[in-house]
Amino acid sequence: MSAFVSAGRVLFAILFIVSGALHLFDLGGTTAVIAAKVATPAAVADYATQLEGVSGMPMARILAIVAGALELIGGVALAVNFGARLFAVLLILVTAAATFYFHDFWNQAWPGARADMVLTLKNLALIGGLLMIVGIGAAPRPVLQTEPGSETY
Secondary structure (H helix, E strand, O other): OOHHHHHHHHHHHHHHHHHHHHHHHOHHHHHHHHHHHOOOOHHHHHHHHHHHHHHOOOHHHHHHHHHHHHHHHHHHHHHHOOOHHHHHHHHHHHHHHHHHHHOOHHHOOHHHHHHHHHHHHHHHHHHHHHHHHHHHOOOOOOOOOOOOOOOOO
16 A cells, blocks of 8 residues: 555544544533434334433433444544455445534525535544545555565575
8 A cells, every 4th residue: 555545544444533522521521512413213112212221321322332342443444454345344334424414504604504414524524534434445465476486496
């Protein structure tokens, strides 16, 4: 993998690493935002209730922990080129959900919707980059080629 690709992967991953860490460090704030924006669908309400009972936490807090951990772990995995395709797919799901629930500019009046529209476009660009990682996967390690007769034993 070229130095440019390695540097690009690390720089790309920094956004997820920092975002995940901030979500986990401010778990109360992240939980409050999720609770205000995300409703549990009726189809999974029974499972959510069971999960809340087992964990002793509200569903919004569970989602905050899962999203923050996925961002942090997925970002580190992308940066070090480990499990690139798997973590890119998981980060696509987290980014798509965040875009839909938290940057819903289509439900807002125009002057106020502008910032969320820009954040939606940023998230779409991130999803595009993640799709490229899914398509390429972990780049193969370069094979060193030697001249015939130059092998050392």
